[in-house]
Amino acid sequence: MSDLVAIVYPSEAKAEEVRQRLLKLQKEYLITISDAVIAVKTEQGGIKLNQLVNTTAMGAMTGSFWGLLIGVLFLNPILGVAVGAASGALGGALTDFGIDDSFMKSLSANLQTGNAALFVLIKHMTADKVIKEIKDAGGVVLKTSLDETKEKVLRDALASAAERPAA
Template sequence: MSDLVFIAFDTEKQAEEVRDKVLGMQKEYLIEIEDAVIATRDDQGRVKLNQLMHPAASGAISGAFWGMLIGWLFLMPVAGAAVGAAGGALGGSLVDVGINDDDMRKQANEALKPGTAGLFLLIRKMTTDKVLDDLKGVGGTVIRTSFDHAKEEALKAALAAQVPLPPAAPAAPVEAPTG
């Protein structure tokens, strides 16, 4: 079973940085993400979704390939590719994978102020302690999760934690001028 997390940020840049960090953790096999969407709310109050996966585009590509392949059989590869791309794009646009777009728009509209952004994560599984360590101090406000209370509180604490600065190098002794 997957968990849904929605975190609000002051800027879209912050949300992008955290999404990139989470995707980096996925490459290290610390977390498995099904979907990661950034929602932004503009000054007019409209919500825009910045999704990682675009089913219509991938459907068009696979449809073009299969259409061209079948078109070769009838000696019309270009027409087959065009028909296949159109069919694939239509099929891809009808399939909504990951988090429901309407739900994200509704939640973002309720929770985000104009000019801010939020990050929706659909998490299949994660190594909680390591992921929270990596997210320590990135900021953001947890709006909603499907985690249990303990895990949700740990996420809130990690996001809000102050990351200690590295110790400064000792200052070189200053010699008094002689004169």
């Protein structure tokens, strides 16, 4: 079972910095991430999602491969690549991988303009080491599915970073 954690940061750059730290920790096998998305409230009031995986591009790439393969069989590889890429891109755009987009947009609707929320879907983590690595970035927990004790540890760690004066 996976846990969802959403943390609000003052800027998209800060949220991206924390996401990169988490991806580094994943390479060290301290955390296993299913999805990590940054939601930003734009000046116009809309919500922009910065996905970890671009499903449209992935769909186009795999569609191109299969289109080329089928095109070679029917002696028209160029048409096969074009049709495969178009259908793959369409399928990728319609695919929702990981955290539900409408859920993230509805939670992010209450953000202040320019703020960003980092949504992380965690399969497994060594909580004490992960929190130690991200607590200095600050942030405010928006939503979590962690149990109460882990959530309190996370909230306290992030709050302690916010209370320290900026250097």
